[in-house]
Each structure stands twice: as structure tokens, then as C-alpha cells.
Amino acid sequence: MYEQYPHPPRRLPLAGVLRLARPSDIWFKPALSVVASVGPPNLILLALGRLDLALYTMAGSLCALYGHNRPYAARGRTLAWVVLGMVGGLALSLLAASLTSRAAVLVTVGALLAAAQKTVRDATRVGPPGNVVPTFISSASLFAPQTLAQVPGHVGLALAAGAWAWLVGMVPGLLRPHGPERRVTARALNAAAAYAETRGTAEGHARTRAACAAAVHAAWQSLLAGGARRDRTRRALERLVVRAEVALAAPADTDPARLRAWARELRGTARVPRAGSAARAEDELLGVEAELAEPRPPLRRRLAPYAPLAARTAIGCALAGHASLLLGVGRPYWALVTAASLYQANVTLTWSRGVQRVVGNLVGVLLFAALAPLTHGHPVALVLCSIALNFGAEALIGRNYWLGSVCVTPMALLVTEFAGLQDPGRLITERVVDTLVGALAGFAAAVAVTNRRAGDRLEHALTTAERAREDAARLLTEPHPAPAALASARRALAAALVELRGTADAATGEWWQRALPEERVVLAEQAGHRTLAATVRRQGLVPQDHDPGRTTEDIRP
Numbered sequence: 001m002y003e004q005y006p007h008p009p010r011r012l013p014l015a016g017v018l019r020l021a022r023p024s025d026i027w028f029k030p031a032l033s034v035v036a037s038v039g040p041p042n043l044i045l046l047a048l049g050r051l052d053l054a055l056y057t058m059a060g061s062l063c064a065l066y067g068h069n070r071p072y073a074a075r076g077r078t079l080a081w082v083v084l085g086m087v088g089g090l091a092l093s094l095l096a097a098s099l100t101s102r103a104a105v106l107v108t109v110g111a112l113l114a115a116a117q118k119t120v121r122d123a124t125r126v127g128p129p130g131n132v133v134p135t136f137i138s139s140a141s142l143f144a145p146q147t148l149a150q151v152p153g154h155v156g157l158a159l160a161a162g163a164w165a166w167l168v169g170m171v172p173g174l175l176r177p178h179g180p181e182r183r184v185t186a187r188a189l190n191a192a193a194a195y196a197e198t199r200g201t202a203e204g205h206a207r208t209r210a211a212c213a214a215a216v217h218a219a220w221q222s223l224l225a226g227g228a229r230r231d232r233t234r235r236a237l238e239r240l241v242v243r244a245e246v247a248l249a250a251p252a253d254t255d256p257a258r259l260r261a262w263a264r265e266l267r268g269t270a271r272v273p274r275a276g277s278a279a280r281a282e283d284e285l286l287g288v289e290a291e292l293a294e295p296r297p298p299l300r301r302r303l304a305p306y307a308p309l310a311a312r313t314a315i316g317c318a319l320a321g322h323a324s325l326l327l328g329v330g331r332p333y334w335a336l337v338t339a340a341s342l343y344q345a346n347v348t349l350t351w352s353r354g355v356q357r358v359v360g361n362l363v364g365v366l367l368f369a370a371l372a373p374l375t376h377g378h379p380v381a382l383v384l385c386s387i388a389l390n391f392g393a394e395a396l397i398g399r400n401y402w403l404g405s406v407c408v409t410p411m412a413l414l415v416t417e418f419a420g421l422q423d424p425g426r427l428i429t430e431r432v433v434d435t436l437v438g439a440l441a442g443f444a445a446a447v448a449v450t451n452r453r454a455g456d457r458l459e460h461a462l463t464t465a466e467r468a469r470e471d472a473a474r475l476l477t478e479p480h481p482a483p484a485a486l487a488s489a490r491r492a493l494a495a496a497l498v499e500l501r502g503t504a505d506a507a508t509g510e511w512w513q514r515a516l517p518e519e520r521v522v523l524a525e526q527a528g529h530r531t532l533a534a535t536v537r538r539q540g541l542v543p544q545d546h547d548p549g550r551t552t553e554d555i556r557p
Contacts, residue, residue, distance in 0.1 A: 014355070017352045017355045017356060018355070018356065018359060018400060018402055019400065020399045020400050020403065021398070021399055021400060022399075023395075023398055023399055024398040025183065025187075026068060026069075026183065027394070027395055027398050028395065029068050029172075030064075030065050030068050030394040031390075031391045031392075031394040031395040032391070033064040033065065033068070033168050033169060033394075034061070034062065034064055034065055034390045034391065034394055035387055035390060035391050036064070036168045037061040037062070037063075037064035037161075037164060037165040037168045037169075038058060038061040038062070038064075038386075038387060038390050039387050040164070041054075041057040041058075041060075041061055041161050041164065042054055042057070042058075042383050042386065042387065043383065045057065046379055046380065046383050051379060051382075051383070051418040051419070052418060052419040052420075053154070053157060054415065054418040055137070055140060055141065055144060055415060055418065055419075056090070056141075056154040056155075056157040056158050056161075057157050057158065057160075057161040058137070058161070058415070059086055059087065059090045059137045059141075059158040059161065059162070060083060060086065060087065060157070060158040060159060060160065060161030060162030060163070060164070060165055061161045061162075061164070061165050062086070062133050062137070062165070063079060063082045063083045063086055063162050063165040063166070063169075064079075064165035064166075064168045064169050065128075065129050065133065065394065066078060066079060066082045066126060066127065066128075066129075066169075067079050067082070067126075067127065067169060068127075068169075068180070069127060069180055069183075069184065069222065070127075070180055070222065070225055071178070071180050071181050071222060071223070071225055072170060072173035072177060072180070073225075074222075074225035075169060075170065075173075075180070076166070076170055078126060079165070079166045079169050079170070080166065081124075081126075082126065083159070083162035083163070083165065083166060085117075085120070085134065086133075086134050086137065086158070086162065087155060087158045087159055087162060089113055089117060089134050089137065089138040090137055090138060090141055090154075090155060090158050091151065091155045092109075092113065092138070093109070093110070093113065093137075093138040093139070093141035093142045094141055094144070094146050094150075094151045094154055094155065095148075095151060096109045096142060097141065097142050097143070097144060097145075097146040098146040098147055098148040098150070098151055099148070103143075103325050103332065104322065104325065106142040106143060107142075107318065107321030107322055107325065107332055107333075107336065108318060108321075109142060110135075110138065110139045110142050110317065110321060110333060110336050111313075111314050111315075111317035111318035111321060111336060112314055113135070113138050113139070114131070114135045114138075114139065114313055114314070114317045114336065114337075114339075114340040115310045115311070115313040115314035115317070116310070117131040117134045117135050117138070117340075118130075118131040118135075118306075118309065118310065118313045118340065118343060119306045119307075119309065119310040119313075121134075122306055122309065123306050128397075129397075131340065132337070132340065132341045135336075135337055135340045135341075136337050136412070139333035139336050139337050139340075140333050140415075142333060143331065143332075143333055175269075176269055178233050178234065178237070178272075180222060181222055181223055181233075181234065181237050182237065182266040182267075182272070183266075184218055184219045184222040184223075185219050185223075185237045185240050185241055185244075185263075185266060186262075186263040186264075186266040186267070187215050187218070187219070187263075188212075188215040188216045188218070188219035188240075188241055188244040189240060189243070189244050189259045189260070189262050189263040189266075190215075190259070190260060190263045191208075191211050191212040191214075191215035191216070191244070192212050192215070192216065192243070192244035192245075192247035192248060192254070192256075192259050193247070193254075193256035193257075193259035193260045193263070194208050194211070194212065194256075195208045195209055195211070195212035195247060195248060195251055196247045196251040196252075196254040196255070196256040196259065197256045198251060209248070210501055212244070212247070212248050213248055213494065213497060213498050213501070214498055214501075215244070216241060216244050216245050216248055216494065217494060217495055217498040219241045219244065220241060220491060220494075220495070223237060223238055223241065233272055236272035236273075236274065236275075237272055239274070239275045240262055240266075240272070240273070240275050242275070243259065243262070243275045244259065245490070245491075245494065247259060248494070248532065249532040249535070261273075262275065308449060308450075309343060311449050312343055312445050312446050312449045313339075313340060313343050315445045315448075315449060316339040316340075316342070316343070316441055316442040316443075316444070316445030316446065317336045317339045317340050317442070319339070319441035319442075319444065319445055320332075320335040320336050320338065320339035320434075320437055320438040320441035320442055321333070321335055321336040321339075323335065323437050323441055324336075324433070324434050324437050324438075327433060327437065329430050329433055329434055329437075330430060331416070331430055331434065332434070334412075334430070334431060334434035334435070334438065335434040335435075335437045335438035335441070336438065337438070338357060338361075338434060338435050338437075338438025338439055338442065339438040339439070339441055339442030339445070340442070341353070341357055342354045342357060342438075342439065342442040342443060342446070343442070343446065347446050347447060350442075350443060350446045351443060351446075353401060354439045354442065354443050355402075356400065356401040356402035356405065357401065357402070357405060357435070357439060358435055358436065358439050359402045359405075360401065360402035360403065360404065360405025360406050360408070360409065361405055361409045361431065361432070361435040362432065362435070363402075363405075363406045363409075364405055364406045364407065364408065364409025364410050365409060365410070365413070365428045365431055365432060367406060367407075367409070367410045368409065368410035368413045368414070368424070368427070368428065369424060369428060371385055371410055371414075372424040375414060375417065376421055376424075382414060382417060382418070385410075385414060386411055386414045386415065389407045389408075389410055389411035389414070390407075390411060392406075392407035393405075393407035393408045393411060409431065412431075413427050413428075413431060457503050458500075458503050458521070461496070461499050461500045461503040462500060462520060462521065462524055464496050464499070464500075465493070465496040465497055465499070465500045465524050465525075465528055466524055468489070468492050468493040468495075468496040468497075468528070469493055469496075469524070469527055469528045469531045471489050471492070471493075472486075472489040472490060472492075472493045472531050472532075472534075472535050473531055473534075475489055475535075476531075476534055476535065476538055481538070486535060486538065489535065490532060490535040493528055493531060493532055493535075494532060496528070497525060497528045497532075500521065500524065500525065500528075501525065
């Protein structure tokens, strides 16, 4: 174990918080999906003169934002669970709204729902946009006028829109059935090429190696999520990921140009390029079946590490909502949602998200002020602007969260006007106040509720990585290890190293934390990557005489 004394509080960053990143290679997919999912239900309600029901259809329609990086078989399952979770949260909120009108009770219910949604979505790693969308829907529904008799009909509307969102998310698979797997494999190849270009030198080594390891791990996660059914295309993609994995373990023996050429060939629907001989490739992939046969840990076990984050979310959302009530703001759920949107893996990232949220919301209310005269002119303009803002939010949020918030804020304000036009000045004032209240209360809870388990999780990740290295090293000492066992051990070690780096980064960003075993983390990563290189050479994936840095430490249990 490591010493139990705290680090001094860390400085919270400002530089770079608002810096724009490069757009995602699939930024247009969620943007177009949300337009196709939200547009038809809203236009139908507009034709029927029932835009007041748009909140309920949007609960289902916004499910189309999820699962774009998953293979279609896994995406179908993910979207189904997302729809059920979204509709379940909506049903609980509507039920609470129909049973009581006490704002304090409703805020408390909203805070507990927000904590549950945050925990489940982080533990299941459903991906962006995470818990913010379901929290917005369930929190807004808590303050929508409701009777018990109306609940089934409104929930039915959400289910119908959710079914449409599921279809929108799955239809692209008819044209490009392996599109997600091809994209994630291309990312792994490009990341491996960038790392191979360093030749394992110190300059830029740690950063590019971590990026390469994360990309390779994400590729395996995506391919394995497709289930046990593996067709020819998927096997070819797995062989390419193995090539990227080899580059991670032995960058000096890798040709970056070939990796980039393979990545380019994965664009479109052309045949997947072949990598290596068929006999050797099959030996490399024998471990995949073993991994697919491994049972996943139960959900309760996966939820346990997120208890501190759940406590932060519940307390922060409750503080924000009740503070908004004390200030007399008519929509306390805006403050609640602001607090819920802040919470990231650690306090440092939470601070950055808070700055981004505040800046984006303040600019967003200015955009709403400019759009209000247009949207008040005709309901068609109101619906079309809302759809356009949905597109803009998803197209921009990958560049930086604050930029996406510039579109999300006026979109949320327009949703409140579907049931009837309101005074723009009052809406803007309440939104600004709730944004500031939610950000301050949410961050205060993040600082107050210290994640004491961050160090425990790091210790567990270290132990897992060290044991995975020992298992791989033990196989290397055997004269004839089974190819399946060696391949599986190699991937288990690579996954453990990725998890170790992510856990260490999360623990390092905590506001007040006991001393972390930073030297032990570095040594575990170095030893792990040396052992990875040894397993790659033992499998014959690269020539063994091209490893000047190999020592007995690589294979010693």
C-alpha cells in the first residue's frame, strides 16, 4: 500500500479550457440522425396543433444520439436499452408530477434520478451524450402539469418516438453494415502509425503511446461488442487491429506508411485489406473466442466504483435545485440539469466542464434573443429553428462542449415555448440565474464530496495490470504456450494498461487526494509494454532479432 497523506489542493486550469478540437470523423452522423428522429414527430404534432406534446416525443427521439460508434448488432441492443431507460425516467417523473406539486419534493426526486442516470450510463459506458439528455427530459417532466390519467398516453408517445429513433439509428446498417467497425479500426491503425513514427523514442513517446493504446483498446471493444458471430469482414478487421497492436508493442519494427494505407482502404465499402498470411492470422485470433466466452461482471459490481460520483451528483443537483427555488426562479430544473452536466471523472475535469457550460449558456441566451422574434412569428419557424439547433448542437459539441452548448441553450428555451409563447426577457434572466446557480452548487458538491475511492481504484488497477503482466510472462516461460492463451493474455494485458492509465489520470485530477503511487504506475506501464513486446515476438508477429532492447525482465514472472 502507499502512504496515507494528502496532496495539497491542485490549481484549477483556465488555459485551454475553451480551445477547439478537430471535428470528429463522424460528426455529421449524430447530427443528421437527430434531425431525422426529431423532425417528423415535431412536424406531425405541428400539423395536429399539439406542439404542447413535443416534450414527450423528444424523450424518445433524442435516443437516436446514442450508439454511433458501436457495431450494428450491439447498437440495436444499446438503443433498445437507452429507449427503455429514457422512457422509464420519463414515466417516474410524470408519476411524481401527477402525485404532488410541491417543488421541493420534485427537486429531490429529480436529483435522485439524475444520480441514478449518471451512475448507470457511466458504468455501462453507453457513450456520448451520456446522462445529460435523460436528466434534462426527466427533470423538465417533473415540472410539466400532469394528471395521473395523462401519464400512460404521454409515455406511449415517448415509446413510439423511441421506436422511430431506433429505426433511424439502425437504417444506415443496410448500406454499410460494417461501417462502425471499419472506422474504429482505421483510427487504431492511424494511431499506431503515429506511434510507430516515434520509433519508441522519448520525444512524444508517452503521449502517442497512450493514444495508440487507447485506440487499439477501443477497436477491440468495438469488435468484441459485435458478439460471437464473426464473418469474413470482421475477421479481416480483427487482423488489422492485431497489426496495430503489434505496432504498439514493437514500433521500431513497424512500417507506418503501410498502416496508414490500410486505414485509407477502410473508407467506403471496398474489400477490407488483408494483413499477414491466413495461417498466422488465425493463430493470432484464437484468443478472440476465449474472450467472447468470458462472462461479463454483473451490473452491481460495475456500479460499485461509481458510488462517490453518484453522491456528488445527487447532492449537487439537490443543492442547485433548492437554491434556485429559494431565489424564486420558476424553472429550478434548469439549475439541476446544469449541475448534473458538470460531473466528470475528477474535480479538475468537472471544473473545466463548468467553465465550458457557463460560457456556452451565456452565449446561447444571446442567440435565443436573436431568434425569438423569428420563432414568435409562426409555429413553423419555431419547429424549424429547434430542428436546426439540434443539428448544430451535435455538429459542434465534439469541437468543444461550450460550442455545442451555444446551440443546446436556445434549443432548450424553445422547447419551453412549444406549449405557448413566453416573455423572452424572463426566460433569458431565469436561464442565466439557473446556469450560475447550478454551476456554483454543482462544483461546490464536487469539492465537498471527496472521492476517497479514487486511490483504491488506482491500487486495484495497478494490481490488475501487474497480475496481467505476470500471467503473460508466465506463458512466455513455457516451451510451447497455447496460441489462444497467449493471444488472450496479450489483449488482457493491453486492456489492463489502458485501464491503469485512465484510472491514474482520474485519480490525479482529484482536488484533495492521498498521495498516489506515481512511480509504481510508471514502472508498471514500462514493464507491461516490455512484456507486450515479448508476447508479440513470441507469437512470431515480428522478427525476434529486431529487438535490441529486450531483456530477461520482459519474460520474468
